[in-house]
Amino acid sequence: MTAPPLSLDADQKRALNLLAAGNRDVLGVLAGVATRQRRSLEWHARAQQVVSGGRSQLPYFSPVLPLCTEEAHAGQIVCADGHSYVDAHMGYTSGILGHNPPAVVAALGAALGKRPGAGYFVSQQVELAELICGLVPGMERVAFLHAGADAITAAVRLCRAATRRTLIAKFEGCYHGWHEPGLVNTALTWAGRAGEGPLDQIAPELATGGVSRAAGAEFLILPYGDPLALQLIRDHAAQLAGVLLDPVPRFMMNDLAGAQVFAQQLRSVTAELGIPLICDEVVTGFRLAPGGVAEAFGLQPDLSCFGKITGGLGLPLSVVGGRADLMNRATTAGLVNDYVSQKVWISTTTAANSLSVTASLAAVRAIAQAGAGLFAPLDAQHAHLKSDVNALATRLGVPLHLDGHPRLYSMLAFSLTSPDPEGTPLPDAHNPARAYFRAFTLSNVRAARLLTLYLRLQGVYMETLPTVDLSAAHTAADVTQISVGLTEAVNRMQSHGVLA
Numbered sequence: 001m002t003a004p005p006l007s008l009d010a011d012q013k014r015a016l017n018l019l020a021a022g023n024r025d026v027l028g029v030l031a032g033v034a035t036r037q038r039r040s041l042e043w044h045a046r047a048q049q050v051v052s053g054g055r056s057q058l059p060y061f062s063p064v065l066p067l068c069t070e071e072a073h074a075g076q077i078v079c080a081d082g083h084s085y086v087d088a089h090m091g092y093t094s095g096i097l098g099h100n101p102p103a104v105v106a107a108l109g110a111a112l113g114k115r116p117g118a119g120y121f122v123s124q125q126v127e128l129a130e131l132i133c134g135l136v137p138g139m140e141r142v143a144f145l146h147a148g149a150d151a152i153t154a155a156v157r158l159c160r161a162a163t164r165r166t167l168i169a170k171f172e173g174c175y176h177g178w179h180e181p182g183l184v185n186t187a188l189t190w191a192g193r194a195g196e197g198p199l200d201q202i203a204p205e206l207a208t209g210g211v212s213r214a215a216g217a218e219f220l221i222l223p224y225g226d227p228l229a230l231q232l233i234r235d236h237a238a239q240l241a242g243v244l245l246d247p248v249p250r251f252m253m254n255d256l257a258g259a260q261v262f263a264q265q266l267r268s269v270t271a272e273l274g275i276p277l278i279c280d281e282v283v284t285g286f287r288l289a290p291g292g293v294a295e296a297f298g299l300q301p302d303l304s305c306f307g308k309i310t311g312g313l314g315l316p317l318s319v320v321g322g323r324a325d326l327m328n329r330a331t332t333a334g335l336v337n338d339y340v341s342q343k344v345w346i347s348t349t350t351a352a353n354s355l356s357v358t359a360s361l362a363a364v365r366a367i368a369q370a371g372a373g374l375f376a377p378l379d380a381q382h383a384h385l386k387s388d389v390n391a392l393a394t395r396l397g398v399p400l401h402l403d404g405h406p407r408l409y410s411m412l413a414f415s416l417t418s419p420d421p422e423g424t425p426l427p428d429a430h431n432p433a434r435a436y437f438r439a440f441t442l443s444n445v446r447a448a449r450l451l452t453l454y455l456r457l458q459g460v461y462m463e464t465l466p467t468v469d470l471s472a473a474h475t476a477a478d479v480t481q482i483s484v485g486l487t488e489a490v491n492r493m494q495s496h497g498v499l500a
């Protein structure tokens with residue numbers, strides 16, 4: 001009996017043909033991947049009929065052949081066709097404790113069927129708040145929301161209310177979530193090109209359609225890592241409600257020392273001028289150190305935002321917190337009428353629901369109890385993988401490298417040589433954000449995307465781009481499988497002429 005045709009729509013076929021670029025060997029590999037994950041493609045075809053973009057995360061950067069995941073344990077996932085994969089995606093880094101960490105599963109198991117859902121004050125909220133205030137230096141009060149983007153939006157609103165000003169300074173190339181404050185001058189390649197123009201007059205560029213131009217005008221865009229940024233903050237001090245900083249942006253993953261120096265400079269200048277500093281610790285929180293950058297960099301922001309890992313099991317729970325006088329703007333004594341207009345509304349029906357809070361408490365507790373040692377094996381495994389990648393690149397003569405930080409964000413890339421290596425250096429060549437995104441634009445993105453698909457046949461899962469985000473639960477065998485899989489995949493790509 002012949003197998004039914006694969007569920008691939010016209011767009012997917014077009015995307016696969018573009019990736020293969022007429023190469024029959026590559027088409028054969030892509031057909032092999034599609035056949036191996038037949039049921040995933042059937043689910044995707046159904047999703048296309050009812051789910052916008054066929055999925056809810058990154059709908060327009062989604063993989064051409066999405067994998068439908070049925071199960072996830074520690075560092076592995078199992079797809080709808082029953083195949084196991086070592087997971088190098090880990091829920092956009094939110095799964096740094098591994099899938100279904102036993103302590104979190106046990107805590108949730110005990111709560112299910114017993115605790116209330118949305119809209120109740122429960123003791124676990126207090127325990128979680130106490131734990132976070134104890135871990136993060138300078139954290140006096142917290143509020144719970146869902147997404148990292150919620151926490152950032154709340155922090156911006158709190159600063160605007162406290163200062164009675166509107167302008168927020170943020171850094172070119174930094175992403176802070178899908179809400180308005182996160183979507184102005186984000187990763188520069190979203191606009192299809194690296195940043196350009198003078199660094200002292202960066203126009204607020206809206207990353208996607210539908211973001212209001214008025215919102216764009218409420219941001220002062222600063223060049224990251226540049227003394228100019230400090231000067232611009234001084235120049236606009238009278239209008240600034242706050243400065244929003246990702247303390248270790250993606251383009252600084254290999255230069256933590258530089259990120260620390262710049263964060264400290266920003267802290268000094270904002271403290272001197274009385275401008276609140278908001279630290280976006282959605283990625284760094286509880287993992288750069290148990291107390292995040294506040295501990296690792298010795299830095300006390302006025303407000304901090306946490307997310308991802310705080311969900312425990314990938315449930316939604318984000319945190320905004322910091323100075324009590326700022327955070328207390330979000331509270332009333334329950335006497336609504338007398339002074340609510342001076343207060344800041346931060347509330348959503350399901351925030352701090354007892355199940356999310358229970359999962360978060362178990363996860364943050366696990367990190368606090370294990371301390372920095374929890375992530376030491378992960379750091380070692382990432383270093384091992386990096387040296388395997390370097391050895392592979394040298395052996396095959398391919399420009400493959402693994403960049404980034406083991407606990408924050410890391411990615412495999414194939415560099416391309418600059419079309420004009422001898423040319424006059426650009427005036428902004430020293431700017432780390434522009435240098436990073438220019439290099440990304442120059443890298444072989446087609447090869448990178450193909451690598452994720454060649455790796456499927458080796459039982460290794462990465463999303464659209466080959467990000468390598470591991471967890472504390474990945475075993476040495478998992479990492480060996482990634483390394484062996486990479487060797488086989490890159491070998492095949494080379495023999496198929498993909499890397500020529």
Ligand SMILES: Cc1ncc(COP(=O)(O)O)c(C=O)c1O
Binds near residue numbers: 149176177307
């Ligand atoms: C640094 C940073 N801030 C904020 C966010 C937004 O978090 P969320 O996707 O939970 O809204 C992200 C998400 O990737 C992030 O990387």
